[in-house]
Amino acid sequence: MILRKLKNYLFLCLMTLSGVAVLIPLILIITYVIKMGASSLNWQFLTHLPKPVGESGGGMFHAILGTLYLVSLGGFMAIPLGVVLGTYLSELGKGWMATFLRHAIDLFTGIPSIVIGIFAYVLVVVPLKQFSALSGGVALGIIILPVVTRTTEEILKLVSNTTREAGLALGLNRTQVIWHILIKGNRAGIFTGVVLAISRAAGETAPLLFTAFGNSYFSYGLMQPMASLPAQIYTYATSPFEEWQRQAWAGSFVLILLVLGLNLSTRFFMRQKS
Amino acid sequence: MLAIAIIMLIVSLAILLFKLSLPAISKFGIGFIWGQVWNPISEEFGALPFILGTLTTSFVALLIATPLSISVALFISEICPKKIGHIIGIFVEMIAAVPSIVFGLWGIFSLAPWIQNSATPFLKSTLGFLPLFQGPSYGIGVLAASLILAIMIIPTISSFCREVFRTIPLQTKEAALALGATRFEMIKITILRPSFSGMIGGVVLGLGRALGETMAVAMVIGNSHRLAISILAPGSTMASVIANEYAEASNAMHMASLGYIALLLLVVTLMVNGLARFIIWKWSPKI
Numbered sequence: 001m002i003l004r005k006l007k008n009y010l011f012l013c014l015m016t017l018s019g020v021a022v023l024i025p026l027i028l029i030i031t032y033v034i035k036m037g038a039s040s041l042n043w044q045f046l047t048h049l050p051k052p053v054g055e056s057g058g059g060m061f062h063a064i065l066g067t068l069y070l071v072s073l074g075g076f077m078a079i080p081l082g083v084v085l086g087t088y089l090s091e092l093g094k095g096w097m098a099t100f101l102r103h104a105i106d107l108f109t110g111i112p113s114i115v116i117g118i119f120a121y122v123l124v125v126v127p128l129k130q131f132s133a134l135s136g137g138v139a140l141g142i143i144i145l146p147v148v149t150r151t152t153e154e155i156l157k158l159v160s161n162t163t164r165e166a167g168l169a170l171g172l173n174r175t176q177v178i179w180h181i182l183i184k185g186n187r188a189g190i191f192t193g194v195v196l197a198i199s200r201a202a203g204e205t206a207p208l209l210f211t212a213f214g215n216s217y218f219s220y221g222l223m224q225p226m227a228s229l230p231a232q233i234y235t236y237a238t239s240p241f242e243e244w245q246r247q248a249w250a251g252s253f254v255l256i257l258l259v260l261g262l263n264l265s266t267r268f269f270m271r272q273k274s
Numbered sequence: 275m276l277a278i279a280i281i282m283l284i285v286s287l288a289i290l291l292f293k294l295s296l297p298a299i300s301k302f303g304i305g306f307i308w309g310q311v312w313n314p315i316s317e318e319f320g321a322l323p324f325i326l327g328t329l330t331t332s333f334v335a336l337l338i339a340t341p342l343s344i345s346v347a348l349f350i351s352e353i354c355p356k357k358i359g360h361i362i363g364i365f366v367e368m369i370a371a372v373p374s375i376v377f378g379l380w381g382i383f384s385l386a387p388w389i390q391n392s393a394t395p396f397l398k399s400t401l402g403f404l405p406l407f408q409g410p411s412y413g414i415g416v417l418a419a420s421l422i423l424a425i426m427i428i429p430t431i432s433s434f435c436r437e438v439f440r441t442i443p444l445q446t447k448e449a450a451l452a453l454g455a456t457r458f459e460m461i462k463i464t465i466l467r468p469s470f471s472g473m474i475g476g477v478v479l480g481l482g483r484a485l486g487e488t489m490a491v492a493m494v495i496g497n498s499h500r501l502a503i504s505i506l507a508p509g510s511t512m513a514s515v516i517a518n519e520y521a522e523a524s525n526a527m528h529m530a531s532l533g534y535i536a537l538l539l540l541v542v543t544l545m546v547n548g549l550a551r552f553i554i555w556k557w558s559p560k561i
Contacts, residue, residue: 018345023365234489
């Protein structure tokens with residue numbers, strides 16, 4: 001009996017220990033980023049372009065704008081498509097085609113982001129013969145698409161059939177039921193899925209390395225290379241210059257604020273709703 | 275209609291990727307997989323160092339992450355009070371939301387020096403006789419990459435395990451306790467045994483994530499093209515070599531070979547994810 005109790009306590013201690021242990025890296029990373037990032041962050045960083053090596057100062061204004069631009073571009077392409085596909089899978093999806101599509105979307109979430117970068121490269125960069133913001137947007141769009149599709153499908157599946165039948169009984173046709181009742185009625189849930197997908201895409205570096213490529217200046221054109229926050233951090237972090245590394249930390253601080261902020265606020269919003 | 279278009283898109287992407295790597299496939303054939311030399315100057319390409327790098331880092335990461343993730347999942351769902359469990363659950367999921375570039379940055383400046391100065395002397399004094407832990411440590415290397423990967427896949431495995439544990443009815447647990455089992459025995463008999471295959475599914479999902487992770491690994495693995503047994507040595511993975519060399523590939527064959535690696539990586543991750551789904555679907559139909 002004593003042995004069994006001892007085993008029990010030992011086990012409980014181990015579990016508790018591991019519960020604490022898992023939190024350590026997260027806390028280490030966040031405090032380190034805050035410590036290094038907050039000290040390097042200043043107004044100039046947020047509003048200025050990079051300065052040449054050796055000069056201090058300068059910032060990542062162009063990269064912050066670039067990330068917003070690329071993410072909106074990807075979202076603009078993928079979100080409507082994702083919502084439509086998710087609705088299709090939940091409302092009309094029967095038969096082999098829907099099953100195949102569902103599996104394909106599932107597998108798409110598992111494709112490494114670097115391979116998605118190559119897809120976008122072959123699809124857009126090779127035919128146009130240049131790195132461009134458009135290709136970066138396509139890459140991010142491919143990342144956003146499956147996430148939005150899945151969340152839309154899952155949220156619409158939670159709607160009870162009686163709600164649909166009530167709509168039909170009021171004389172709406174099927175399209176009207178889908179649009180007015182299902183999509184408009186669940187816009188909060190769908191919106192959450194969209195924001196989570198966007199926050200994931202905003203942090204992606206790998207697919208942008210050889211699509212949007214990077215840029216040290218402002219660029220507005222679809223067909224020009226464009227800087228993004230993660231890619232800029234990567235360039236600066238792997239450089240030997242201390243000033244650049246400092247800026248990489250400031251960039252990470254902004255990025256983590258953006259991504260975790262979006263993530264946590266939607267979670268909070270979701271909980272308030274439910 | 276749209277569904278057909280998406281399916282066409284997926285198929286065409288696979289074909290495009292195949293076309294991109296066709297020169298390398300026709301030149302090196304299947305021998306590419308065990309070719310040991312990677313030399314862009316003499317146009318000799320073999321993927322073995324990268325394949326082994328991917329396998330080692332993922333395997334070591336799984337070795338560290340699996341027990342931790344399962345015990346965290348148990349801790350959250352069974353042991354600690356509900357409110358605290360909820361908060362820890364959010365924290366664990368926040369790990370998944372941290373961009374991999376931030377993991378990489380932290381890896382270079384914080385984890386790598388720690389490995390070089392604290393972990394390596396300890397490993398050498400305890401396990402130094404194994405070939406795995408020989409040679410100098412530069413901090414960055416296979417071990418650093420594996421540790422980062424382990425941290426990154428913990429949320430994947432543990433949130434899946436929590437889903438699995440949630441399917442076990444309360445009555446079964448209470449029955450075990452009523453029969454006089456301690457909590458450890460209750461967890462062992464009523465939770466761990468029936469959800470074994472579900473947990474395997476979660477681990478395979480984690481493996482799929484680890485195989486494809488790029489940026490964090492590319493930043494801390496050291497990017498060496500040589501084969502090394504020691505996990506303290508620098509190495510490369512399939513994803514990291516693509517990230518490092520694709521934008522500045524020196525010639526057409528170099529690019530095709532990187533495409534070949536991407537194709538292999540795609541096939542492997544699809545297979546691993548498919549396997550995970552198969553295991554989950556076959557043995558735990560409740561989820």
